[in-house]
Amino acid sequence: MNFSKSAEKGAKLTFKDLEGIGNAIVKQDPQYAVPYFNAKEIKNMPASYTVDAQTGKMAHLDVWDSWPVQDSVTGYVSNYKGYQLVIAMMGIPNTPNGDNHIYLLYNKYGDNDFSHWRNAGSIFGTNENNVYQEWSGSAIVNDNGTIQLFYTSNDTSDYKLNDQRLATATLNLDVDDNGVSIKSVDNYHILFEGDGFHYQTYDQFTNGKNRKNDDYCLRDPHVVQLENGDRYLVFEANTGTEDYQSDGQIYNWANYGGDDAFNIKSFFKLLNNKKDRELASLANGALGILKLNDDQTNLKVEEVYSPLVSTLMASDEVERPDVVKLGNKYYLFSATRVSRGSNSELNAKDIKIVGDNVAMIGYVSDNLMGKYKPLNNSGVVLAASVPANWRTATYSYYAVPVEGHPDQVLITSYMSNKDFASGEGNYATWAPSFIVQINPDDTTTVLARATNQGDWVWDDSSRNDNMLGVLKEGAVNSAALPGEWGKPVDWSSINRSSSLGLKPHQPVQPKTGQPNQPNQPKTGQPNQPKIGQPDQPDKPAGKTSFDSKNSPVIPGYTFKEVQGNPSQPSNATNNGVINTSTNTGSKVNNGAVNSPELPQTGENNSQSQTMSFIGILLAIFGSLLGFLGIKKRRND
Template sequence: MTIKKSVRKKRKALASLALAITFAVSVFNPVQAEVTDTTVNWTREQASQIKLDKSNTLPYTDIKELEKMTSDYHIWDSWPLTDRDGNIARVKGYKVLFALTAPSDVLPGKVHDIAKIQYFYSRNGKDWTLGGELFPDGDSLGSREWAGSAMFDKGKIYAFYTATGRNGEERLTYEQRMAMSIGDVTADKDGIRFENWDEHSILFEPDGEHYQSYEQAIEGGYSGYAFRDPQWFKDPKTSKEYIVFEGNSGGAVSERTCKPEYFGSPEHTAPNGSEHFNGNIGISEVVNGDFSNIKMLPPLMEAKCVNDELERPHIIVKDDKYYLFTDTHINKYAPGLEGPEGLYGFVSDTLIGGYKPLNGSGLVIANPPENPYQAYSWLVLPSLEVISFAHFGDLGDMDINEVGHQSPEFQFEHWGGTMAPTVEISIDGDRTEIKRERPQGWIK
């Protein structure tokens, strides 16, 4: 009995010594996790599965029957004021909607050259009153203001936008930078006002590695360029804060090739010219909420050799999953692929990495084939309402690129330039479905 106890004591002692040694080794030589590329590619195989059906196709909209938000201005890309957590904000009972605008006598094809952000406010989310320009004239950093987002916190508005071109440039350029300013919010019986803006600042610019610079785009024989649409996002799981945006993969065209991992399977290849298509969705961290400390991260997703323009990217979290949405055009697909003007989506269990296309292909909402350009710039709200603007309607077989060659009367007759009907969708895991239409610009 005594001998057995002694043996057991020695074994325990040896086991404890081994555990201590193991622990000591692990402290000085920590196990390294495998480092992998977390950027996901939307593959040609996935995109080839795009198919319109009743679950993803909008009903026909007669653009001529839509009510103008204002008779004085065209409006297009729009976004609501949210709180820091991404919920629709209410300021003393008001909801706020921001939109890109241009005077209503400007031809539709010229609106992007003079775009200004204006805002509307509403108590019921249906009837909107024009508040005016968001920023005082001359304060913003670009020659025009392109889309962004806006967050409300503790009486302040944090306004993010795309500074396109430079103030005072003699010839319009398409340089794009992420910009912001912080202002005070005042609300009373007369509406909402944004005042006392800080000096505008550039948050970050493309690094040329993960995100193509304007110089690289020009060097490659400029065919398209994107570094825009900053969208605020706070991760509810970690409370870390980010800005999601649209970009193109780094490098000039001469440096790019179509690799097998972009195809999805050996049966899929890429025709010549596909290397020009390099859209991506970027993300940067606002470290500890400090806007002077922005950490650029690798893209969440790329569409190399698939698509050249993944616009208005944004994320909502539902059922503990991350849903990444983006918009693209018919003419932005690489050779050999086809897809409609539409809203596309991807789902992952984590913010970084793992994204897979919703519905197999990524398509969530498409315009109907008989009216392929009727709406665009879809934005999914946390309530799963989707807002967009009315684009061009009833063009018949005409390609949208031909519209600018038509008479001014034709262009104005077929142009929407106002909010489209709001759409509600449902999400069940990796499947989505259009549920119903609501009034124009309706935010519940």
């Protein structure tokens, strides 16, 4: 294996971009703001009353991260023998150490009646536990008619703090006029657990100096199949030693993304804020990519590439990557939170004015492999519009292509944070979907065209503007339920919900099978399919070992610095001007909203430090000193 450390990397989400995303939330520009939904129309999902994967008993479950079974090439929601299929994370609210597993939901194709969705049950049966859990992913239809599922396998045993790995399994379904059931789950195995060079491993994370403040991510695999049949996974990760987190990243000019005045002002702002400086030194989020082999039902990793997008110094978490091909362009979307970034002042502003800090970001490229350019200059596509504890708060945005409309995507999400954040009895549920217009100049516009809750296929019958609301207290179609306006946000609860509520477990292994091994489900339960025992997990394709130069040696993997077919990405510097439209829309200032504590993010030892701009800094600092007013204020 040959490494060329001079090879160009992917795009960057810079400190300037983070500011643009946070300011888009503050300004509530309708071009980006998530539509207001009619709170009184929102219902709990009937299909979420089902057999729980951990207790084996009927229970009302929260439903959050969800994804459709999609056509392998077009990305459209698959018409699978007359049905549309969706896989969702679900669990009983307020369960100690979490209840996070994946379920198969289905409805007649094109049916947009929320009450018609049915639950085929937990994919891995009802002997699940809270030590080994399944998180978000994607799914497509194989050539033989089976469903190839990609998801996150999470391990919290032996005091582990969310050891996440990319996994896959093949679903065999029985389908008839009475519905869909799971016949068997085959070929379960781990695909990827980091390589150490391009992407941080769990061992690297645990060996960091400040583990308690670190955020480890290796999850949310999204499958993309090209017309020639090649399959790739795009996923959330943290960067490895190729470009690692460190205090030295603060001295890397490229991480700032602005002009000299902005960069220097931001640099000293970080130096004079201990908390933000630590967050900046730890932030190393990435949207990664790897190539799979051509065995659709027994997949292995063939090649691993540099990240498509990295967020060094700016953010430690960019979730649920989602690639949509429209025409000849590839659009890469991701959900994120400003609170996962390194600008606490910006996050506090979002919380004070709007009451939430969530957003969807997006990038565009002529090729799957890059180079990617941020949409709307900063990358912002959606901005939170209501407080996090309102019934109509949304997150986990997922874009689906709209058949017949190559310039639009349907945005799906879930509504209400988990664990009754918006009030007892208000379960997390699917939100109404809405349309985002993709403009020729690489900008986007939110269209106020809402659907019923849980509509994944946009057609002539989808639009239901009765689901739209207004930001007005007491209005018939208000976006707030009675009593929500001005209600303080319990950020400890919100942050706990957003991190899935998991804690390290005692080092006691369950007696029911191997780690990450789905257990034999109980049969005969209501709404519970009869599922065969999944295959024994294969050994992962290889674990990283490091020589004295920290070069990974991984059997079975071929690493390429220069991102190959279809093209080589280049290092993108985002110098665009953020949108400063004067059409700011309505602003919510809930005086009672409490300023949150930022979620803890990460730090590890740096393998390399970039000091590229110190000389420039010293040369121009004197001339800019008076302009920036640094003598008079040490911390903006």
